[in-house]
Amino acid sequence: MVVAILLAYLSHPINRLLQRSISSATLRAGLLTFAAIVIFVLPLLLVLQQVTRELGSSFQPERARQLLEKARVWLVGHDAAVVADSMFEMIEQGRDYLATSLPSLFGSVFQISLGIFVCVFVFYYFTKEGAVIWDAFVGSLPxxxxxxxxxxxxxxxxxxxxxxxxxxxxxxxxxxxxxxxxxxxxxxxxxxxxxxxxxxxxxxxxxxxxxxxxxxxxxxxxxxxxxxxxxxxxxxxxxxxxxxxxxxxxxxxxxxxxxxxxxxxxxxxxxxxxxxxxxxxxxxxxxxxxxxxxxxxxxxxxxxxxxxxx
Incomplete structure (x- = not known):
């Protein structure tokens, strides 16, 4: 929230520049909020795209075939019933882990989403009314x-x-x-x-x-x-x-x-x-x-x- 307030303050010169052609404070705040979202989200999307591309290029089919061959040799040398029991045990452990982790994961996602929404709302509000709020604060000082x-x-x-x-x-x-x-x-x-x-x-x-x-x-x-x-x-x-x-x-x-x-x-x-x-x-x-x-x-x-x- 503090970052949103600071960014709203730093965007004030642009807001004043837009005021010459756009008289509506609501429209100016909406445009600046949309621009801020694009400026901050677009670089993250580009980085994620690059990371995905690098991970894809680092995949080595030959190495994967070697690992699969080693797994096949390992399975041949072990009892099928023992391997099946081990796999079922791993599946149950994974199920229990997901059952305990998913609520906290969804809670974290909700908190992050709520934080982003609050930041966007605060940025919009302070872009629109920030000057009035600041003048009121300064005016109250003795x-x-x-x-x-x-x-x-x-x-x-x-x-x-x-x-x-x-x-x-x-x-x-x-x-x-x-x-x-x-x-x-x-x-x-x-x-x-x-x-x-x-x-x-x-x-x-x-x-x-x-x-x-x-x-x-x-x-x-x-x-x-x-x-x-x-x-x-x-x-x-x-x-x-x-x-x-x-x-x-x-x-x-x-x-x-x-x-x-x-x-x-x-x-x-x-x-x-x-x-x-x-x-x-x-x-x-x-x-x-x-x-x-x-x-x-x-x-x-x-x-x-x-x-x-x-």
Whole structure:
């Protein structure tokens, strides 16, 4: 939901541009919502198509025939009744597993579907009414008009800096990770680079889900030095982009110190989970800005009445 609100805010300039030719706020919000769905769903569909194609090309009929031949030889050397009992036992175990797993699976699918629906609805609503909501929030602050405008401008600057800083960081992690895949001769580096760039939006755990299994496959294949090298490269080079480059990128486009960004990222991910990499720095930076504004704003104190003289 927070991501939907941030995306709605970032789409506000496009909304204002559309306002010149489309007067209906409902129609503008609907068009932007449809465009956002296409922008986010289309790349995922392309990646899934590429994964399916790669899996199909990696299928080796000769290898499959060898496995079937080994299975036939194994069956010939065993009692048919024993094999049948084992197969029935495996079928029963599979049935029991499905009986216990399907409810949780359907529950997870329902939660994901509900989350997507809520995000789409929130994006549409905030695209349509976000300016009114923000003006009401800023107007409720006990600050003079000049400081309200300054705070609104700096918050907008922080939001843009965090979002685009994360995009550049994900791109950098994906490219560096792809370079490591090429150096250590991992198959299908282009596809894995795309996946790593997408997974980099989940800090700390995103990219290891790509280069980690690739390194383990190298180790299992007997390519020990390449596997160890990829593990070290991923942990030292790719992972540190999140800790070093991202705070500096965000600080370059805002007036927030890199240490504040780093503390916000770490604290945000611990409190809010994955979404904390956006929410944490934003909340921490806004909190510090509010402290500064309230520190600068000193309302006139009511003069104390003079003490009575004897």
């Amino acid at each position: 600050l003079p008009g000049k400081l309200k405008l300054e705070m609104s401008r700096e918050v907008a600057e922080i939001v843009r800096a965090i979002f685009f800083g994360q995009m550049l960081t994900s791109l950098a992690q994906g490219l560096l990770g792809g370079l490591g895949l090429i150096i250590f001769q991992v198959p299908k580096p282009a596809l894995l680079t795309i996946l790593m760039t997408l997974m980099a939006f989940f800090p700390f755990v995103g990219t290891p889900l790509v280069w980690g299994p690739a390194a383990l496959l190298k180790l299992m294949a007997g390519e020990t030095w390449q596997g160890i090298g990829l593990l070290i490269y991923g942990a030292v080079v790719v992972m540190n982009v999140d800790n070093v480059v991202k705070p500096r990128l965000i600080a370059m486009h805002s007036q927030v110190h890199p240490v504040v960004i780093l503390i916000g990222i770490i604290g945000g991910t611990q409190i809010f989970g994955f979404i904390g990499f956006l929410v944490g720095p934003l909340i921490f930076a806004i909190f510090l800005q509010l402290l500064r504004f309230f520190g600068e704003y000193r309302p006139l104190e009511t003069p104390r009445p003079p003490e009575p003289t004897a």
